[in-house]
Amino acid sequence: PVFTGTPCLLPAASREDYEGGKRLHKTRVTQEGRDVETPRRFKRGWMWKQFFLQEEYTGTDNQYIGKLHSDLDRGDGTVMYVLTGEGAGTIFVIDANSGDLHATRSLDREEKPYYSLRAQAVNKKNGIPLEPETEFIVKLHDINDNEPKFEKEVYTANVPERSHVGTSVIQVTAHDADDEMFGLSAKLVYSISQGHPYFSVESNTGIIRTALGPSDMDREQREHYQVVIEAKDMGGQRGGLTGSTTVNITLTDVNDNPPQFSQSIYQFSIPELAKAGEVVGRVRAVDADIGRNAEMVFTLTSGDGLDVFDVTTDRNTQEGILTVKKPLDYEKKKSYTLQIQVRNTHPDPRFVSVDSKDSATVRVNVEDVDEPPRFERSSYILEVKEDAAVGTAIGSVSAVDPDARRSPVKYTIDRHTDVDRIFNVHAGNGSIFLQKPLDRENLAWHNISVIAAEFNDPQQTSRVPVYIRVLDVNDNAPTLAYLYDTFVCENYKSGQKIQTITAVDRDEPKDGHRFFFSLAPESPRANFSVRDNGDNTASIFTRRTGFRRSQKSTYLVSVVISDRDIPMQSSTSTLTIRVCTCTRDGTMELCNAEALSGSAGLSTGALVAILLCVLILLLIVVLFAALKRQKKKEPLIISKEDVRDNVVSYNDEGGGEEDTQAFDIGALRHPEAMEESNKLRRDILPSEPLYPPPPLRRATAASARDNADVRDFINQRVQEHDGSPTAPPYDSLATYAYEGNGSVAESLSSLGSASSEGAQDYNYLSEWGPRFRKLADMYGGEESDWDC
16 A cells, blocks of 8 residues: 655554554454454555644645555546545545645644544445545644743732842743644743842742842832743743733831831920810821831820820821820919820831830920919818808808919809809808808708809809708707507506607707607696607506596597707697597407597598589589580471472371371362462572463362361461571472472472473372382372362
């Protein structure tokens, strides 16, 4: 066999399947239940090999790949070559007669590195294959047509300032799309084209490192760097392609700079009336570092105002805030000198000493201000006895003008704190005295405010609270603590205790109360006695037996109660003792009715309230009865559609002629008695002229008598309505002539039925149901029916 084309080696599969130029075909046989592949030789007339094609062909003609030729081809034109597979007929074409193989266009190995094709020699006349179809590969030879590309166009990296030489910053990586297995097309070498002399890059790895020492890598001098890294293929040789990327490197801050004051001396002024916490001024220190490394703290280290001023740090601006800690007084001290110090909050001992700090001098001048009078004390507590006479001096307050001119001071009392004007103050010397008597039992403390104002400038005022305590004087006599309900049983014996009493006193002696109890001299001593128990209580005892409720139901015992204070006060209280019937064990069963009513009776206020409630209830009952008796007059017309007299109600079905409880309906049967019913209504205009009622047959004497009664009744009703101020301006009789327009039944009354002079047919009423059948019989009957 003959092959012409680019020389190459057989692939591994080809070497295994060929032996000595002959194809080894494998045949599957079964041995002992197993499938075994056994090779067998098959002689072939020609053999295929791999073809190689250079990528990125730039010629105008088709690129020649090689020639395929079979030993069965004798050159007589009977053999035809057929090509199939990837790109056959489009990318790859074969000359059917000669077997020349060409590529029709330029190929790119990076898009597809090889193509699998199949070729076969067939008989040109009948298309019968002369040999089996065989597969071969067309591989593309790589050329250096792709430059290296980095993973990112721009890299960002950080490295601490003052880093040592060779500190790793970042690693950049580039890739080449060319074949790494073929030549040096994908062999990359890194270099730095911008960024010298601060940084360097390893040629094989792409790791960027610092190239200068700590003193040269100072963020405060330069913070940002832009480094350009290049990657060149072909191992960096001449003719290689190059790709580049940019690396933005930022030096991060370290605490390598201590704070320093922007000036050595600071001058501030503050009014002497400045309150505690008021800002005097701000001091500023500069730190070249940033962020956490620039945080600082200020302290006062020495000076004559350490107890008067304080300094804090503003965390937002990193400034020292000098504030007032205690009140200032220009007259006492006009200026202060302080030493202030600043240092880092988080020092880094690798770069700066922990003790690194800076100091400055602060001078504060106190400004004189026209101050209001100043009291000697912040508050005053005075005492006065409650029996002090009006005009008695209680005490005094004192205030002076702290300014150098020492303006006189005038004193007044804030009357909002002394509404009753019990006290007054001397305007010149501040002496407080009484204007009204005091009573400790009513009010033990009085809290007033005294105002001091400059005589020359009344606007300059100050005030001070004055607490006045009213001291107790024994001016109240003790009295019984309760209203005792005391009783004695009829069966009590002499010397038996019936009650224990105690006393109260509104005074408050320093050593506490001590009460003495005794029987009043005017009180009879034959019945009861009083024994002082020595503990501010006393016991009431019987002095005889045989108390009888029927003889005397109550006893009055006068008890004298006195205290031991000076002057001694005493009072006489009367104890009411009731005589009651008791059981043997002393339980009360029955007492005198008079005594009971006296002790358990209702007060006058309760009785008045009960009487008022009874009167109100009676009033409500009377009003309700009056409303029930009042009759409400029914309106003549209930609604616009319901105009009728009380003879007939159109919305009720009566009992007809058998209904003897209603009005006599004979008037409806004899319309000749209703001549006046043809009168026009006074409130509306008739739509058509009214005609007199049709002539009726002569009625009997009984009928004429009935008609006269009806006429009298109607006349009476007309007179009533004409004389009533509440009646409408038309009579109720005239309303029967108008029932309304469009009524299918027309008028049911014979008083004003003048629509036709002839006889009317009312038989259709019987079709409306049983309720209207009675009306049909009444009005639709023969003429003889009217004379019944």
